[in-house]
Amino acid sequence: MTSESPAGLFRGLFETHLHVTDLEKAMRFYGDVLGLELGLKETNRRVALYWVGRDRTTMLGIWERPPWAVSSTGKPVFSQHLAFEVAFDDLRAAIHRMKENGVELRNFSGQITDEPSVFGWIPAASIYFSDIDGHLLELIARLDGVPAADIGIVSLAGWNDLLRDKEGKASLSERALRSMAEPRDRDPISDLRDSLANPQRHEI
Numbered sequence: 001m002t003s004e005s006p007a008g009l010f011r012g013l014f015e016t017h018l019h020v021t022d023l024e025k026a027m028r029f030y031g032d033v034l035g036l037e038l039g040l041k042e043t044n045r046r047v048a049l050y051w052v053g054r055d056r057t058t059m060l061g062i063w064e065r066p067p068w069a070v071s072s073t074g075k076p077v078f079s080q081h082l083a084f085e086v087a088f089d090d091l092r093a094a095i096h097r098m099k100e101n102g103v104e105l106r107n108f109s110g111q112i113t114d115e116p117s118v119f120g121w122i123p124a125a126s127i128y129f130s131d132i133d134g135h136l137l138e139l140i141a142r143l144d145g146v147p148a149a150d151i152g153i154v155s156l157a158g159w160n161d162l163l164r165d166k167e168g169k170a171s172l173s174e175r176a177l178r179s180m181a182e183p184r185d186r187d188p189i190s191d192l193r194d195s196l197a198n199p200q201r202h203e204i
């Protein structure tokens with residue numbers, strides 16, 4: 001993107017819309033379980049429009065038989081994807097609230113866990129869940145630090161290990177344990193990937 005391009009004037013994504021099979025059932029998920037603020041419900045058009053963000057920054061619409069979709073009986077609802085952004089400092093609390101409301105959380109690999117996955121190239125930490133129609137939803141929190149695309153997708157614990165190593169803050173005992181446990185021909189990336197296999201770590 002260049003500053004001269006149309007995208008140079010875009011402030012962000014304002015709205016996104018999902019197809020749902022039953023408007024009222026979907027509203028129970030988005031309104032009651034997630035707690036989004038309802039902006040407008042139009043019974044005739046079979047749509048509910050919700051505000052997302054404390055300052056109503058983004059709109060989410062859920063549509064039963066959206067008018068732009070081809071109308072036919074038995075039309076399936078295709079799984080779509082969107083992410084709600086949260087501050088990193090709120091990610092643990094958001095995960096806790098989701099679990100309290102009975103929402104099952106998964107990492108990028110689809111494993112049931114409350115340990116977020118980190119995308120090194122952004123960087124950002126994410127956790128996934130589904131609504132009642134199978135749409136793939138996500139909580140995403142941007143992380144401080146420079147992008148590290150070569151890391152790929154790792155657990156948050158793995159990402160934190162990498163940061164500690166980079167900053168030279170790993171304690172001597174940690175370093176000693178690591179050098180005893182693994183041959184030194186391993187590169188840091190392999191170490192990180194191995195550390196992902198440890199599901200007990202919940203460092204947010």
Ligand SMILES: [Fe+2]
Nearest residue numbers: 081082083138
């Ligand atoms: Fe996503």
